[in-house]
Amino acid sequence: MNTHPPQYAIIFAWLLMLNIVGTCSSNIHCNQKDKHALLNFKQGVIDPSGMLSSWSNEQDCCQWKGVMCNNITSRVTKLSLPCYTTLPTYTDKVDKSHCLTGSIHLSLVEFEFLNYLNLSNNDFLAIHFDPVDSQTCHNISADTISRQCVNSSVLAYFDLSLNTNLIIDSLEWLSRISSLEYLDLSAIDLYREVNWLQSVTMLPSLSYLNMRGCQVEDLSPSLQYANFTTLRVLDLSENKFESELPKWLFNLSSGITDVHLGSNSLRGQLPKALLNLRHLESLTLEHNKLNGPIPDWLGQFELLQVLNLQDNMFSGSIPTNLGNLSSLITLVVDRNQLTGVVSERNFAKLSKLKVLMMEISPPLIFDFDSHWVPPFQLGQLCFAFAGPNLPTWFYTQTSIEFLCITYSSFQVEDKFHKFVSRRMTLLMLEWNSIDGDMSEVLLNSTFIMISSNDLKGGLPRLSSNVNFAKLSNNSLSGSISSLLCDHKMLSGKSNLKFLDISHNNLSGGLTNCWKNWRTLIHINLGSNNLTGQIPPSMGLLHNLTTLHLHQNKLYGEIPQSLQNCYSLLIFNVRENNISGNIPTWIAPSAVAIQLRSNQFSGNIPEQICQMPSLIIFDFADNNISGHIPNCLHHMTSFVINNASISKLSFYIYLGDMYYRFEDSLELVTKGQVSQNSRNLHFMTLIDLSSNELSGSIPPQMFNLVGLHSLNLSFNKLVGRIPGEIGNMKNLESLDVSRNQLFGEIPEIMSKLTFLEYLNVSFNNFRGRIPSGTQLGGFNASSYMGNPGLCGPPLTKYCPQDTKSEDVKPYSEDNDGSHFLSWFYIGLASGFVTGFWGVCGAVFFNRKWRHAYFTFIYDLRDRFYVMIVTKRNLFPSSNKFLLWQ
Ligand SMILES: *[C@@H]1O[C@H](CO)[C@@H](O)[C@H](O)[C@H]1NC(C)=O
Ligand SMILES: *[C@@H]1O[C@H](CO)[C@@H](O)[C@H](O)[C@H]1NC(C)=O
Ligand SMILES: *[C@@H]1O[C@H](CO)[C@@H](O)[C@H](O)[C@H]1NC(C)=O
Ligand SMILES: *[C@@H]1O[C@H](CO)[C@@H](O)[C@H](O)[C@H]1NC(C)=O
Ligand SMILES: *[C@@H]1O[C@H](CO)[C@@H](O)[C@H](O)[C@H]1NC(C)=O
Ligand SMILES: *[C@@H]1O[C@H](CO)[C@@H](O)[C@H](O)[C@H]1NC(C)=O
Ligand SMILES: *[C@@H]1O[C@H](CO)[C@@H](O)[C@H](O)[C@H]1NC(C)=O
Ligand SMILES: *[C@@H]1O[C@H](CO)[C@@H](O)[C@H](O)[C@H]1NC(C)=O
Ligand SMILES: *[C@@H]1O[C@H](CO)[C@@H](O)[C@H](O)[C@H]1NC(C)=O
Ligand SMILES: *[C@@H]1O[C@H](CO)[C@@H](O)[C@H](O)[C@H]1NC(C)=O
Numbered sequence: 103m104n105t106h107p108p109q110y111a112i113i114f115a116w117l118l119m120l121n122i123v124g125t126c127s128s129n130i131h132c133n134q135k136d137k138h139a140l141l142n143f144k145q146g147v148i149d150p151s152g153m154l155s156s157w158s159n160e161q162d163c164c165q166w167k168g169v170m171c172n173n174i175t176s177r178v179t180k181l182s183l184p185c186y187t188t189l190p191t192y193t194d195k196v197d198k199s200h201c202l203t204g205s206i207h208l209s210l211v212e213f214e215f216l217n218y219l220n221l222s223n224n225d226f227l228a229i230h231f232d233p234v235d236s237q238t239c240h241n242i243s244a245d246t247i248s249r250q251c252v253n254s255s256v257l258a259y260f261d262l263s264l265n266t267n268l269i270i271d272s273l274e275w276l277s278r279i280s281s282l283e284y285l286d287l288s289a290i291d292l293y294r295e296v297n298w299l300q301s302v303t304m305l306p307s308l309s310y311l312n313m314r315g316c317q318v319e320d321l322s323p324s325l326q327y328a329n330f331t332t333l334r335v336l337d338l339s340e341n342k343f344e345s346e347l348p349k350w351l352f353n354l355s356s357g358i359t360d361v362h363l364g365s366n367s368l369r370g371q372l373p374k375a376l377l378n379l380r381h382l383e384s385l386t387l388e389h390n391k392l393n394g395p396i397p398d399w400l401g402q403f404e405l406l407q408v409l410n411l412q413d414n415m416f417s418g419s420i421p422t423n424l425g426n427l428s429s430l431i432t433l434v435v436d437r438n439q440l441t442g443v444v445s446e447r448n449f450a451k452l453s454k455l456k457v458l459m460m461e462i463s464p465p466l467i468f469d470f471d472s473h474w475v476p477p478f479q480l481g482q483l484c485f486a487f488a489g490p491n492l493p494t495w496f497y498t499q500t501s502i503e504f505l506c507i508t509y510s511s512f513q514v515e516d517k518f519h520k521f522v523s524r525r526m527t528l529l530m531l532e533w534n535s536i537d538g539d540m541s542e543v544l545l546n547s548t549f550i551m552i553s554s555n556d557l558k559g560g561l562p563r564l565s566s567n568v569n570f571a572k573l574s575n576n577s578l579s580g581s582i583s584s585l586l587c588d589h590k591m592l593s594g595k596s597n598l599k600f601l602d603i604s605h606n607n608l609s610g611g612l613t614n615c616w617k618n619w620r621t622l623i624h625i626n627l628g629s630n631n632l633t634g635q636i637p638p639s640m641g642l643l644h645n646l647t648t649l650h651l652h653q654n655k656l657y658g659e660i661p662q663s664l665q666n667c668y669s670l671l672i673f674n675v676r677e678n679n680i681s682g683n684i685p686t687w688i689a690p691s692a693v694a695i696q697l698r699s700n701q702f703s704g705n706i707p708e709q710i711c712q713m714p715s716l717i718i719f720d721f722a723d724n725n726i727s728g729h730i731p732n733c734l735h736h737m738t739s740f741v742i743n744n745a746s747i748s749k750l751s752f753y754i755y756l757g758d759m760y761y762r763f764e765d766s767l768e769l770v771t772k773g774q775v776s777q778n779s780r781n782l783h784f785m786t787l788i789d790l791s792s793n794e795l796s797g798s799i800p801p802q803m804f805n806l807v808g809l810h811s812l813n814l815s816f817n818k819l820v821g822r823i824p825g826e827i828g829n830m831k832n833l834e835s836l837d838v839s840r841n842q843l844f845g846e847i848p849e850i851m852s853k854l855t856f857l858e859y860l861n862v863s864f865n866n867f868r869g870r871i872p873s874g875t876q877l878g879g880f881n882a883s884s885y886m887g888n889p890g891l892c893g894p895p896l897t898k899y900c901p902q903d904t905k906s907e908d909v910k911p912y913s914e915d916n917d918g919s920h921f922l923s924w925f926y927i928g929l930a931s932g933f934v935t936g937f938w939g940v941c942g943a944v945f946f947n948r949k950w951r952h953a954y955f956t957f958i959y960d961l962r963d964r965f966y967v968m969i970v971t972k973r974n975l976f977p978s979s980n981k982f983l984l985w986q
Pocket of ligand 6: 326327349350352353375
C-alpha cells in the first residue's frame with residue numbers, strides 16, 4: 103500500500119481539479135444573444151424524443167445538451183446534436199423517429215462565436231438563416247439574401263450530412279461563412295442548386311468538402327480554375343455527373359490528398375494533368391464509365407495509398423509501373439475490360455499492399471515466377487485467373503482474411519484444401535469449376551461461399567467458427583446428416599446462422615439433429631432429393647426466419663413443433679408431397695407462406711387473417727376446399743396501400759463488416775413465373791388457384807387495396823365480381839379463370855390503371871366487355887370461354903350493336919397492344935418449376951482505408967450493392983430503392 107502514495111495523490115489532485123473546473127463552469131453565464139439564438143433554433147425543431155429537454159430557462163444555456171461555451175468568454179462555440187441510429191435487421195429503412203426534424207433556424211449573426219455545428223443524421227426538412235425579426239432572411243432560395251442574414255467569420259465546422267429529406271435550393275449563402283474549413287453536406291438533396299461549385303469555391307479556407315450523394319449533375323467540366331486553394335479532401339461520389347473529369351480538378355492546390363468521384367457516370371480517359379495532384383493519397387473512381395488504358399504515369403504518385411478503379415471500362419493491361427507505388431495499400435481494378443498478363447513486375451515495390459482486387463472476366467493470364475516471394479502480406483485478395491494452377495506465391499499469403507477466387511478453372515491441390523481450411527473471415531470461391539470431393543474437408547472460415555462449382559461427394563464439415571455457409575448449386579450428394587449430426591467437430595456450440603445447400607443431389611431425410619444448430623436464421627435445402635417428414639426438432643430453431651424446403655420429396659404433415667419457430671418470416675415448402683391441414687400456427691409475423699403444389703387439404707384457416715405482415719399467400723395447387731374466409735380484409739399488408747414490404751432482406755453483422763441478404767421466392771403472377779426477388783419487394787400476392795374452393799368470392803376480398811396479384815383460377819367459385827373491385831387500385835394481375843363466376847364484368851374495372859394481366863376466361867360472364875378502356879386492350883384469350891360475353895376483343899358482336907366499323911374483330915396477328923402481358927397468355931396454365939434464389943451479398947469492411955468490399959454477381963445484384971452502399975450513407979432514404 104505504501105508503495106503507491108504518489109498515484110493516489112495524482113488522482114486526488116485530478117479530482118480536485120475537476121471540482122474546480124466544475125465550479126468554474128457553473129459560474130459561466132450564457133450570453134443572452136446566444137441564448138436567444140438557441141431558443142430561436144429550438145422553436146423550429148420538432149423533437150420527438152426530447153433531445154432538447156434540457157434546453158429550459160432553469161438551466162444556464164451553457165449546460166444545455168449539445169451546447170458548449172468558451173470557458174472564458176462564456177460564448178457558445180459549439181453546437182453538436184447529431185442523431186444516432188442503428189442499422190436495421192429486417193428493413194431497408196433506418197428508424198429516425200427519435201431524431202430531430204422540422205426546420206433549422208440558424209441565426210449565425212447572433213451566434214457570433216459559433217465555431218462548430220453538427221446536425222448530422224437528423225431528419226431536418228428545411229433550413230432558414232434568420233435573425234428572428236428579419237423576414238427577408240427566410241428565403242434561402244432567393245439570391246438576394248443579404249449578408250446581414252448569414253454572416254460568420256468564425257464557423258469552421260459545419261456538418262449537415264445525412265439529413266436525407268433536406269432539400270436546399272441554393273448554396274449561395276455559404277460564401278458568407280468565410281471561415282468554413284470543414285463542410286459535410288452528404289446526402290442532402292441539392293438537385294436544384296446548379297451553381298453549387300461557384301458557392302463552395304468562394305470559401306477561402308475550405309479544406310474538407312463532402313458532397314457525396316447530393317444529386318448534383320453539373321461538374322462544370324470545362325471550368326479551368328476552381329479557386330479551392332486549401333482543399334485537402336474532396337468527395338463528390340454518388341452524384342449524377344456524366345461528363346469527363348473536370349479541368350478545374352487538375353488545377354486544384356497540389357496539397358489535395360483525397361479525391362473521391364466514385365459512383366457517377368464519368369466518361370473519358372484519365373488525363374495526364376492528374377499528375378498535378380502530387381500529394382494524392384486516395385483516388386477513388388469506381389463505378390463510372392471511364393475508358394482507355396490504365397495510364398502508366400499513375401505509377402508516379404509516390405504517396406498514393408488507395409487506387410480504386412473498380413467497375414469502369416478501362417482496357418488494355420495493368421501497367422507494370424503501378425508496381426512503383428510503394429505507398430499503396432489498396433489496389434482495386436476489378437470489373438473492367440482489362441486483358442493480358444499479370445506478373446511479379448506489376449507488384450514489385452508494393453510492400454505495403456493489403457488489398458488487391460482484380461476479379462476480371464474473362465480472367466487475366468498469370469505469369470508469375472514460381473520462386474517469386476511477394477513483398478506484401480495481403481489481408482484481402484480477390485482474383486480470377488486463367489488457370490490451370492494457382493501461382494505459388496498465393497500460398498505465401500498466410501494473413502489473408504478475405505479470399506475470393508471466381509470465374510476461374512483451376513486444379514485443386516491438397517495444399518489448397520489445407521489453405522482453405524484455415525480460419526479466414528471470408529472464403530468465397532463461387533463460379534469456378536472446383537470439382538473435388540469435400541467430404542473430408544473441415545471448413546473453418548466465418549463466411550463460406552462455394553456455390554456454383556462442381557463439388558461432388560458428401561457435404562464438408564463446418565467448424566464452430568462458421569457463421570455462413572453457402573454451398574448451393576453443386577453436385578453434392580449423400581445425406582445431410584454428415585454435416586448436421588457430426589458434432590464432434592463443433593467443439594461445443596455452432597454459430598451457424600445461414601445454411602444454403604440448395605440445388606444439389608442430397609438425399610435421405612432431414613435428420614433430427616437440428617438441436618445442435620439453434621443459431622440458424624436461414625435454411626435453404628430446396629431443389630434436392632430429400633425425403634421423409636419435416637422433423638420435429640426443427641421446432642427448436644427459435645431464431646429461424648427463413649425455411650426453404652421446396653422441390654424435394656418431403657411428405658407427411660407439418661409437425662406442430664414448428665409453432666416454436668416464433669421468428670419465422672418465410673415458410674416455403676413448394677413442390678413436395680406434404681399433406682394434412684394447412685397449419686394454423688405459423689408465426690403471426692410471417693411475411694410469406696408458400697405451400698404451392700402439395701397435397702394440403704381441408705379449409706383455409708381463419709387464423710390466416712391474423713397475420714398482419716403477410717404479403718405472399720401462395721396456397722395454389724393443393725386439395726384445399728371450403729370457402730375463402732371472409733376475414734381477409736384484416737390482413738393489414740393487403741389492405742394498406744403501399745405497405746412496407748421490404749422485410750425480406752436481412753443483415754448478418756460481423757464485427758466491422760456486415761452481410762446483406764436478399765431472399766426470394768418463385769411466384770406465378772401475370773400468367774408467368776417471376777424469376778427474381780424483385781417480387782418480394784414490390785409484390786403482394788394471393789394465389790389460391792387450382793384447389794377445390796367453392797362458394798362465392800367474399801366481397802371483402804375486393805377491398806384489398808394493397809394487393810398486386812390475385813389468382814383464384816381453377817376452382818369452383820360462383821357469384822359475381824362486385825363493383826368494389828374498383829377499390830383494388832394496385833392490382834396488376836387478376837386471374838379468376840376456370841370458375842363458375844357469372845354476371846357482367848364491372849365497368850369500374852377500367853379504372854384499375856395498373857392492371858397488366860387479366861384472365862376471366864371459362865366462366866359464365868355475360869354482357870359487353872367494357873369498351874374504350876384498358877379492358878378492351880387485353881387479348882381475346884382473357885375473355886374466351888364465356889359464351890355470354892361480347893364485344894371487342896372478342897369477335898362476337900353484342901346484340902345491340904350493328905356491325906359497326908369500330909368493332910375490330912380480334913385476330914391472332916393483330917398484335918397492336920403495348921401490353922406485355924399479351925405475350926404471356928399462352929403460358930398461363932401450369933406451374934413452372936425452378937427456384938430462382940437470388941442472394942445479394944455485400945460485405946463492408948472498414949479495416950483498411952476505403953477498402954470496402956463488394957461482390958457483384960450480376961446485373962440484378964448490382965442493385966443490391968448500390969442499395970447498400972447508398973444506404974450506408976443514406977440510412978433513411980427510400981429514393982434509392984428503385985430497381986431500375
Ligand atoms: C478552457 O478550456 C480549454 C479547452 O477548451 C482548456 O484547455 C482550458 O484549460 C480551460 N481554461 C480554464 C480556465 O478552465
Ligand atoms: C458529427 O457527429 C457525428 C456523430 O457523432 C460524427 O460522426 C461526425 O464526425 C461529426 N462531424 C464533425 C464535423 O465532427
Ligand atoms: C422565395 O423566393 C422565390 C424566388 O425568389 C419566390 O418565388 C418565393 O415566393 C419566395 N418565398 C418566400 C417565402 O418569400
Ligand atoms: C459580419 O460580421 C462581422 C463580425 O463578425 C462584422 O464586423 C460585419 O460588419 C458583419 N457584416 C455585415 C454585412 O453584417
Ligand atoms: C477566389 O476566392 C477569393 C476569396 O474568396 C475571391 O476573392 C476570388 O474572387 C475568388 N476567385 C475566383 C476566380 O472565384
Ligand atoms: C489552370 O488555371 C489557369 C488559370 O488560372 C489556366 O490558365 C490553366 O490552363 C489551368 N490549367 C489546367 C490544366 O486546366
Ligand atoms: C516504374 O516502373 C517502370 C516499369 O516497372 C520502370 O521502368 C521505371 O523505372 C519505374 N520508375 C520509377 C521512378 O521507379
Ligand atoms: C479453426 O480456427 C481456429 C482459430 O481461429 C483454430 O484455433 C482451430 O484450431 C481451427 N480449427 C480447426 C479444426 O482447424
Ligand atoms: C436468438 O436471437 C437473439 C436475439 O438476436 C439472441 O440474443 C440469441 O442468442 C439467439 N439465440 C441463439 C440460439 O442463437
Ligand atoms: C432420389 O432418391 C431416390 C431414392 O430415394 C433415388 O431412387 C433417385 O434416383 C434419386 N433421384 C435423383 C435425381 O438423384
